[in-house]
Amino acid sequence: MSIIEVNHLTKKYGTTEVLKDINLEIYQGEVFGFVGHNGAGKSTFIHTITGITNKSSGSFTIMGFSDRQLNHVKKRIGVMPDVSNLYENMKGLNFLRYMGKLAGDKRNKPELKTLMKEVGLEGAAQKKIKSYSFGMKKKICIAQALLGNPDLIILDEPTSGIDPESAIKIRDLVIKLKEEGKTIFLTSHNLDEIDKVSDRVGILSDGEIKKLGTPRQLKEDKGAGVTISVRTKPILQKDDIQKLSEKMNTDIIFMEAKRDSTLLQVPSEEDLPEVSKKIIQSDVHLYEMKIEERSLEEVFMNA
Amino acid sequence: MIHILTREFLESFKSVRSILIILFITFVSYQSATFIDSNPGLIQEIVKIGGEEGTVYTAAIALIVLILGFLFVFATSHDLINKEIELKTMRLLVTKTSRVQIMVGKFLGTLLFWVATITISFAVIFIISGSWFLKDYFHSFVFLFYIVSFVVLVSTVFTKSKLTMFLGILFGIALPILGLASAVSNNWYLVPFKYLLPYRYLEGSIALMFVPIVIGAFYFLISVFIMQRKDL
Numbered sequence: 102m103s104i105i106e107v108n109h110l111t112k113k114y115g116t117t118e119v120l121k122d123i124n125l126e127i128y129q130g131e132v133f134g135f136v137g138h139n140g141a142g143k144s145t146f147i148h149t150i151t152g153i154t155n156k157s158s159g160s161f162t163i164m165g166f167s168d169r170q171l172n173h174v175k176k177r178i179g180v181m182p183d184v185s186n187l188y189e190n191m192k193g194l195n196f197l198r199y200m201g202k203l204a205g206d207k208r209n210k211p212e213l214k215t216l217m218k219e220v221g222l223e224g225a226a227q228k229k230i231k232s233y234s235f236g237m238k239k240k241i242c243i244a245q246a247l248l249g250n251p252d253l254i255i256l257d258e259p260t261s262g263i264d265p266e267s268a269i270k271i272r273d274l275v276i277k278l279k280e281e282g283k284t285i286f287l288t289s290h291n292l293d294e295i296d297k298v299s300d301r302v303g304i305l306s307d308g309e310i311k312k313l314g315t316p317r318q319l320k321e322d323k324g325a326g327v328t329i330s331v332r333t334k335p336i337l338q339k340d341d342i343q344k345l346s347e348k349m350n351t352d353i354i355f356m357e358a359k360r361d362s363t364l365l366q367v368p369s370e371e372d373l374p375e376v377s378k379k380i381i382q383s384d385v386h387l388y389e390m391k392i393e394e395r396s397l398e399e400v401f402m403n404a
Numbered sequence: 405m406i407h408i409l410t411r412e413f414l415e416s417f418k419s420v421r422s423i424l425i426i427l428f429i430t431f432v433s434y435q436s437a438t439f440i441d442s443n444p445g446l447i448q449e450i451v452k453i454g455g456e457e458g459t460v461y462t463a464a465i466a467l468i469v470l471i472l473g474f475l476f477v478f479a480t481s482h483d484l485i486n487k488e489i490e491l492k493t494m495r496l497l498v499t500k501t502s503r504v505q506i507m508v509g510k511f512l513g514t515l516l517f518w519v520a521t522i523t524i525s526f527a528v529i530f531i532i533s534g535s536w537f538l539k540d541y542f543h544s545f546v547f548l549f550y551i552v553s554f555v556v557l558v559s560t561v562f563t564k565s566k567l568t569m570f571l572g573i574l575f576g577i578a579l580p581i582l583g584l585a586s587a588v589s590n591n592w593y594l595v596p597f598k599y600l601l602p603y604r605y606l607e608g609s610i611a612l613m614f615v616p617i618v619i620g621a622f623y624f625l626i627s628v629f630i631m632q633r634k635d636l
Contacts, residue, residue: 114635152503153495154635172502180499186492202407203500245496 102129103162104253104284105150110159112142112149112308119145121308122159127286127301132279134299134316135288142308143288144183147257151180164252176205179251181259184238187230193217193241194226197248204249220244220274221267236263243271247278254278255286260294272298326366328356329373332389333380337363341383348379364393405505405512408497412484412513413520422480426521429468433525436464437532461533462540465525469544470603471580477551478572481514483565484556485631490565494636507628511556518548543606546613550602553620553627560627 105127112120119142127133137143148154150161152171160167166174188196197213200206208216214226220240225233230241239259246254256275260268268291275285275298289295295302296316304312304319312319331337337345342355342365351372356364367376373390380387416422440446440460450460459466468476485507488494497506522544530536558575562568583601586594598604602616 148495148636151499153498155633175500175502178499182496182499183492186495188493188496189491199407199411200496200500203497 107161113157131300132285134295134302137305141305179246179254181246181256189231200245201248206248328393332362334386405509408509409513416517475576482568482572485559550616550620553623557623
C-alpha cells in the first residue's frame with residue numbers, strides 16, 4: 102500500500118525548474134532513501150510534499166489524502182526540518198512541549214525528557230536551543246519529528262554534520278522505527294548509511310529521479326555495466342585498456358589502477374571471456390579476474 | 405490553533421515594549437479617572453452640553469487608542485508574521501498545522517493581548533467610577549480589532565521585519581492624522597481614508613461600528629489568502 106504517491110510533480114522558482122515531473126510511490130513500512138547532490142531538489146521535494154512550499158503542477162497523495170487535503174493528515178506526519186528552523190530562544194524541553202501540543206502529543210515532561218534521552222539529548226532539557234551544538238540541534242529536530250507518534254517520518258539529512266557515534270545511534274533509531282511499522286523517508290549525502298538502512302533508494306539529479314530501486318537492484322543494474330578487478334603482471338594501465346577496448350570494439354572503461362590490480366568497467370558479463378582472452382593474447386600474465394559489486398556511490402556517480 | 409494563540413498571547417507580555425505600553429495606558433487611565441472623579445462639576449458641565457458621563461471617564465483611553473493605537477500595535481506586533489518567515493520557524497509550524505490555523509491563532513493571540521490591556525484600564529476606571537462603560541469599551545475593541553487586522557496584513561505582505569518596523573512608524577503617525585482629518589473634512593483626496601479607516605464610524609450608531617469589524621475581517625482574509633500562496 103502506498104503511503105506517498107507523487108504524480109508528475111513539478112516545482113518552479115521563477116523560470117528555474119527545481120523538480121521536474123517527479124513520479125514516485127513510497128510504500129507503507131519501508132525506509133526510502135533519497136540521494137542527490139547539493140541543489141538536486143531533495144529539500145524542495147520534502148518542502149513541497151509537506152506544505153512548506155506550493156507545487157507548480159502535478160499532484161500527490163499522502164495516506165490517501167490529496168495535496169489539497171494535506172492539513173487532514175499533518176498530525177500523522179513527523180517532519181525533521183533543517184536546524185535553522187528552530188526556535189533558538191526556547192529551552193529544549195519547552196520547544197518539544199510546544200511542538201508536541203501542535204502535533205497532538207500527550208506526553209508529559211518526564212516522558213519528553215525520555216524522548217530527549219532516546220535521541221541523545223540527556224541533560225539538555227533546560228538549556229536554550231541557541232546554546233546547543235549543531236549535532237544537538239539535529240537531534241532535537243529528530244525528537245520533534247517523532248512527536249505525536251506519526252505513521253510517516255520524513256528526515257532531511259539526519260546525520261550530516263554529527264559525530265559518528267551519534268550517527269550510528271540515529272541509524273539504529275531509524276531501524277527501530279521501521280520495526281515498529283513506521284514509514285521513513287530519508288535524505289542523506291551518506292551513501293553508506295542509505296545503503297545500510299534503506300529498503301529502496303531514489304537518486305535525484307537536477308530535479309529528476311534518475312534511478313529508483315532497492316540498493317541491490319541499483320548496484321546490479323546491468324545497464325550501467327559490470328565492474329571487474331583484474332590482477333595482472335604488469336598491471337594494466339589506462340593506455341592498455343584503451344587498446345583493449347579498440348581491439349574488442351567495445352566500451353571498456355578504465356576506472357582505477359591499484360597496487361596489484363586494475364578496476365575496469367565492461368558493458369556486460371558476456372564480455373568477460375573475450376576480455377580475459379585478449380588480455381592473455383597481449384602478453385600479460387593474468388592471475389585473477391573477478392566481478393566487483395558496485396557501491397551505491399558508483400551508482401550515484403553514474404546516475 | 406489554541407496553542408499558537410496561547411503562545412502569542414503570553415509572549416506578548418514578555419517584551420519590555422509591551423510592558424511599558426500597558427503601564428502607560430493604565431497609568432494615564434488611572435490619572436484621568438481620579439482627576440474626573442475629584443471634579444464632579446466637570447462631568448455635569450459635559451453632560452449639560454450633551455456629553456455622556458462614560459465618555460468623560462474614558463476620554464483618556466479613547467484618545468490613546470485613537471491617536472496612538474496604530475503606533476502601539478505596530479511597535480509590538482509589526483513582525484507578527486514575517487519574523488517567523490524570516491527565521492524559518494514558520495516552516496516548522498506548517499508541518500504541524502494548517503496555515504489558516506496559524507494565522508487565526510496569531511491574530512487572536514495578539515487581539516487578546518490588546519483586549520486584556522484595555523480591560524485592565526477599564527477595570528481601573530470601574531474601580532474609581534463604579535461603572536463599566538460598555539459602549540466605550542466596545543469602541544476600543546472595534547478599533548483594536550481593525551488595527552490588529554491591518555498590522556497582520558502589513559506583516560504578511562511585507563516579508564522583511566525591518567521594513568514593517570519602518571512602515572509601522574510611518575503608518576502609526578500618518579493614519580491617525582489622515583483618519584481624523586478625513587472624518588471632519590470633505591476633501592476629495594481624503595475620501596478613501598474616510599471610508600477605509602475606522603474613525604468616522606465610531607461616532608455613529610451601534611450598527612455603524614460594525615463596519616470597521618467588517619473591513620478588518622476583510623484585511624484578515626486577504627492576509628490568509630496571501631499566506632496560503634507563499635513559499636516559506
